[in-house]
Amino acid sequence: MRHPEGMRHPDSPRRPEGAAHKAATGGGQRSLEDLHIEFRARSEELQRVRALLRAWLAGTSLGPDRAYDLLLAVNEACSNSVEHGHRGDGRTVVLHASAAHSIRIAVSDSGTWRAPRADEEIDRGRGLPMMNALMPGTRVVSGADGTTVEFVVSPAAESRSDSDTGQWPRRSSADQP
């Protein structure tokens, strides 16, 4: 298994500029260091990214079902960055996760998501609706510098049971790219 230079756990001493800082304790979250992963935009990296994120999520106060939903949603964002943003060209995708009073996870690429062709709509258009269904507050910001997908889970929402997805608070509607 390759370990791309840019992919590292926040325990590692080297940090990119303006990136990880220690998260403050509060809002029911244990003190948890930010997770910062930079990975090449290739689909074979996704499994490693998920493994790192899964381990990080286990340190948050999210229950296992909610953590899995978030993992699924973030995976879709990462897959979109690989397939649509960079079209598998191996450029860098950045995932940053923090758990201060709420859990925030951002996935950024430097590409612009192209609109799917008509014949791709059916097969490939499932990612964004799935992110929104799993995490109704999903924000997608697409600009000249690239696309960032941001997920925010507030601690107040964590007491919900796993079946009442409809009560998941809608923080903001997704901004279409």
Place this chain on the structure above:
Amino acid sequence: MGYEGHSGCTAEVISVGGRWVVVAAGEVDSHTAPRLDTAVQQAVTRQPGQLIVDLSAVEFFDSSGMNVLVRALRQAGRVLVVAPRPVRRVVEVTGLSTVFALFDDVDAAVASAVAHTNG
């Protein structure tokens, strides 16, 4: 079956009770979904009509995996899926629970396929 952290996903076609069944294990994502797709295509070719996909050993399943199942649905008249929780969750959130026949184990899926054929 010895699945571990980075082994990805396996998918094969086996015969269960005289019916061809696609059996997948591990993590199905945009990198590994083509393996599932290959096995599905083999099974559909051997036995058109009803397709059984046993995903009970699948630990992660995303929209790429759903795309494989949806494509299969256009080829086989009926797609029966043995779906553990990670798969069920994705089927639910994509709003496709009603288009697939979902089962808890492969025996139930095979029995349903047989009943459907005979009935």
